[in-house]
Amino acid sequence: MRRIQLTYQTKFGLLFISPAALYFAGFWVLPVALAVVASATDWRIGRPAHFIGLSNYAGLVSDPQFHHALLASLTMTGIALASIVALALVLAVALNDSGLRLSRFYKLAVFAPVVTDWVATGLAWQLIFLPNQGVLAGLFEGVGLSQWSSLRWTSTRQLAPLAVAIFVVWKMTGLYTMVFLAGLRSVPREFQEAALMDGASATQVFSRITMPLLRPITVFVVVSGFVTVIGLFEPIFMLTGGGPADATRALPIFMYETFFQFQRAGYASAAGMVFLAICLVFALLAARQLPYSFYE
């Protein structure tokens, strides 16, 4: 009887999840398998491919362009992610107060950039960063810092990665603020209240009670933030197009250009696999720490 029950459950369970299996096979397994095969060939679009083993990977290791891409990716992701996590945490702590007036307005304001698209907001940011005439230049003039109004934000090597990072921080901090806020809400208030009763200061309560309880959600934010930010193509495309020189030519831009402009399908696939491996390492780190519980 129990056995029959089990096969019945298996049969219908698999039936219901079959669309997902199809999708997963078609849009993740197959593409990755294809890319692995392509990465071992010298395939260029429109020409026959030959098997060349690991030569593409060896090529990447000694390709200064690829080194620049890795460096640019890590620099921009590092700057953006560190700022996002710090800002999101602080904002969430400030918002986690049921008696705070205007809190709904603040929440909507902080989150608004998240739901809009990169291109429309990117157009605005292009004009914000425009030297001498742009919004930032106008604001600098307004506060008497006129020597800064001629800064070429998107076309100097030092500032361009920073400009992209600022745009990314503006666009994404709201998302992780809300994730942190949800995390803070799940911390039972009694813990904090009891500690305050016992004479602990607000800073002590935060560092000794709230922060440790937020650890899993912080890990989630860092990992999912890393993978999301390092995979971003749009903000770079909108602000700098990868320039000046190679200063912002990050991995997604490098792959896009190698494939769609230079048609080097094999080489671009190898770069894609390295990129995927980097993200996979982070995803696996996350898997151990993720707060998901499947047995509710």
Next chain:
Amino acid sequence: MPGAYHRLIRLSQHALLSAYSIFSLLPFLWMVSAALKRPQDVLTVPIRWIPPVWQPQNFLRALLEPRFAGENLARFMANSVMVAVITTMASILLSTIVGYGFAKFQFRLRDTLLWVMLSTTLLPFSSVIIPLFLIVRRLHMIDSLWALVIPFALTGQSIFLARQFIITVPGELLDAGRVDGAGEMQIFLRLVFPLLGPAIVTLGITTFLTSWNLFLWPLVVLSSQERFTLPLGLSLMGLGSTFLVDYHLWMAAAALAVLPPLAVFFLLERQYMRGLEALSGLKG
């Protein structure tokens, strides 16, 4: 807590949050203000926040003037609406079916499978874009709007979201349906699906916004401008493009593009945030 200390904390909360809110909203305010200006009033130092001469007709011009090979922004917007609506409807149906399978049936490797699907959300889409392009090309879907719908109609994210909501549907209800002799698909459609109202709203907003904001994928698969979506059409403007530098019209177009997502979010904020909480694994 002593009153003065408490007031100081409140004050710093407001200072921090209003400073960040200004940073967050300023680009939108500037966008709208520029969209209402004459071209010569857009980039001025000092900034003129209130347009000296109002030009609300900029929005109509941005929407209707043919710019890109005879197409106008209204066309791109219609394409975007079509793609986002179809993707959303397909996603609601597919993800609730799959979510139901994961939530209400017992089978071996179920949780492993769910975990594997979920972990795809931790891999950036841009890392598989090249092979995905090759697959879609083989399926003869290049330069078709279906290429923007089909790969996004079921994602690890939407499956997990649906599962988190469906798991709260009481099992007794399903058993009652079975006793009455209903088939499993009938039970899902007649008993479970109607209960999912709020969850469907959450699922719908998430999918709609993702689809509306897609850029890299349409850039890769679409080539005819008559099929361009809004972000793709907008990207033809911008510094370095060959079009006239009509900054006031750029901003009018940009404002038109951010308006629908912002409206959806402001109207359905609660449902959207619930989805976010479910996705970060805190509630379900």
